[in-house]
Amino acid sequence: MKTKLLYRCGECGATSLKWAGRCPGCGAWNTLTEEVVQSEKRSASHRSKAPEITPLKGLSALEESRITTGISELDRVLGGGFVKxxxxxxGGEPGVGKSTLLLQAAEKLASQGHKVLYASGEESSSQIKMRADRLELPGENIFLLSTNSAEEILESLDSQEYAVLIVDSIQTVAYEGLDTGAGSVVQIRAVASGLIEKAKTTGLIVVLVGHITKGGELAGPKVLEHLVDAVLYFEGDRFHQGRILRAIKNRFGASFEVGLFEITGHGLMPVENPFSLWESEERSQETGVAILPAIEGARPLLVEIQALVTPSPFMGNPRRIFLGVDRNRGSMLIAVMEKRLGVKFFQDDIFVKVSGGLSLQDPAIDLAMAAALLSSKTGVRAKNNAVFLGEVSLSGEVRPPYLLTPRLKEAVKFGFPLIVTAPSPDLILPEGARIDRIKTLTGLRSYFHKRTEP
Ligand SMILES: Nc1ncnc2c1ncn2[C@@H]1O[C@H](COP(=O)(O)OP(=O)(O)O)[C@@H](O)[C@H]1O
Ligand SMILES: [Mg+2]
Structure with a gap:
């Protein structure tokens, strides 16, 4: 057995034999940490058994049996429940409700006879008991272990036939045998690997809680996200009591699913009608805004495009300011609107902004931006429950966006069932959605006629 030193990047997992200020793999600064590796030189002759190759044909597919939690929004995000x-x-920020959600899920699983081991490195067993009492969970078949030791967790798993293990959180658990402290890249990798191996060999379901850094990233190595089967984010800042559970990655389900919850004194409650959470008095009076189900990476995200069109004090040289939208794209759209819709902007200052400080590359932003501009210019607000979606060509034609289905699902989910977009042949309408098809920019006009409010 040989011992050697390695330096591993906490972001991308790249390794280097020498320490460097900047990761040679991903270019991140100050992310390399020392790691001791014990390597056993292996050669082909040391292999104990030949590789097992199975013909695909004739292999019987394992009936994927789901273990549902009965918490509808959680099951949905998991792709229909947990898989053995x-x-x-x-992942999620402190206080968002990770421990609460998992204790509620544990109770549901336990009440079906699945034994759950809840290992906490953050709270004592009596603190967890207090939460269970507050949530009025009886706690039968739930076993608590307050520890920071990975060895203890693995040992405890042998004492009973547990179906589920919850580790709250991965950053607070460490192998006593390893030199570095809990939360270090080495520890997180080691603890996760140990538990993953256990899960894969025994069928145990493992849920790891992960902390979020200030930047909104999961703390710890990026590689952790690659090791696990599913990565869920629990977010809470979009509306007051509302919580959003998002699948970022899921080997056993769709990765763009979202689940909605409301946090109450009795814990997290699935939200059936999200429109009530979004809709506000002020919103319904606003002009110059349009909702767009944008795509960021592969992930749908509902954003608000805001526009302000106001008479310019600078005759002949009005201001054009775009935040989060490409300036050329914006200027081009304004020209197309002038030409095709006959709206005159040359005496107006124009400001366009994407809510939440986001910067969008998505070409489907055009129609929403046009809607926001037209709304501000005419002083007429768009229909409350509509989203606008599509790229606009120089001829004023509206083109259907890519990844339409996840966008529609996201819009419907958040209470915007009316989708204004271009006709698309391969469109599958999610339940509850309604489509207004417009072929050209002129179709937008009908949404911004002055109308008398009921
Ligand atoms: N004793 C309590 N009474 C009422 N609400 C509480 C109590 N303790 C925690 N909460 C609420 O539950 C929320 C979620 O807490 P928790 O599940 O511990 O979050 P996390 O595990 O993500 O840090 C907290 O933000 C708080 O609003
Ligand atoms: Mg917690």
């Missing part, structure tokens, strides 16, 4: 041997990482 699955390892799920649940």
């Amino acid at each position: 041997g699955e390892v799920v990482l649940l």
Whole structure:
């Protein structure tokens, strides 16, 4: 057995034999940490058994049996419940409700006879008991272990036939045998690997809680996200009591699913009608805004495009300011609107902004931006429950966006069932959605006629 030193990047997992200020793999600064590796030189002759190759044909597919939690929004995000041997990482900011959600899920699983081991490195067993009492969970078949030791967790798993293990959180658990402290890249990798191996060999379902850094990233190595089967984010800042559970990655389900919850004194309650959470008095009076189900990476995200069109004090040289939208794209759209819709902007200052400080590359932003501009210019607000979606060509034609289905799902989910977009042949309408098809920019006009409010 040989011992050597390695430096591993906490972001991308790249390794280097020498320490460097900047990761040679991903270019991040100050992310390399020392790691001791014990390597056993292996050669082909040391292999104990030949590789096992199975013909695909004739292999019987394993009936994927789901273990549902009965918490509808959680099951949906998981792709229909947990799968045996699955390892799920649940990330979120402190206080968002990770421990609450998992204790509620544990109760549901336990009440079906699945034994749950809840290992906490953050709270004592009596603190968890207090939460269970507050949530009025009886706690039968739930076993608590307050520890920071990975060895203890693995040992405890042998004492009973547990179906589910919850580790709250991965950053507070460490192998006593390893030199570095809990939360270090080395520890997180080691603890996760140990538990993943256990899950894969025994069918145990493992849920790891992960902390979020200030930047909104899961703390710890990026590689952790690659190791686990599913990565869920629990977010809470979009509306007051509302919580959003998002699948960022899921080997056993769709990765763009979202679940909605409301946090109450009795814990997290699934939200059936999200429109009530979004809709506000002020919103319904606003002009110059349009909702767009944008795509960021592969992930749908509902954003608000805001526009302000106001008479310019600078005759002949009005201001054009775009935040989060490409300036050329915006200027081009304004020219197309002038030409095709006959709206004159040359005496107006124009400001366009994407809510939440986001910067969008999505070409489907055009129609929403046009709607926001037209709304501000005419002083007429768009229909409350509509989203606008599509790229606009120089001829004023509206083109259907890519990844339409996840966008529609996101819009409907958040209470915007009316989708204004271009006709698309391969469109599958999600339940509850309604489509207004417009072929050209002129079709937008009908939404911004002055109308008498009922
Ligand atoms: N004793 C309590 N009474 C009422 N609400 C509480 C109590 N303790 C925690 N909460 C609420 O539950 C929320 C979620 O807490 P928790 O599940 O511990 O979050 P996390 O595990 O994500 O840090 C907290 O933000 C708080 O609003
Ligand atoms: Mg917690």
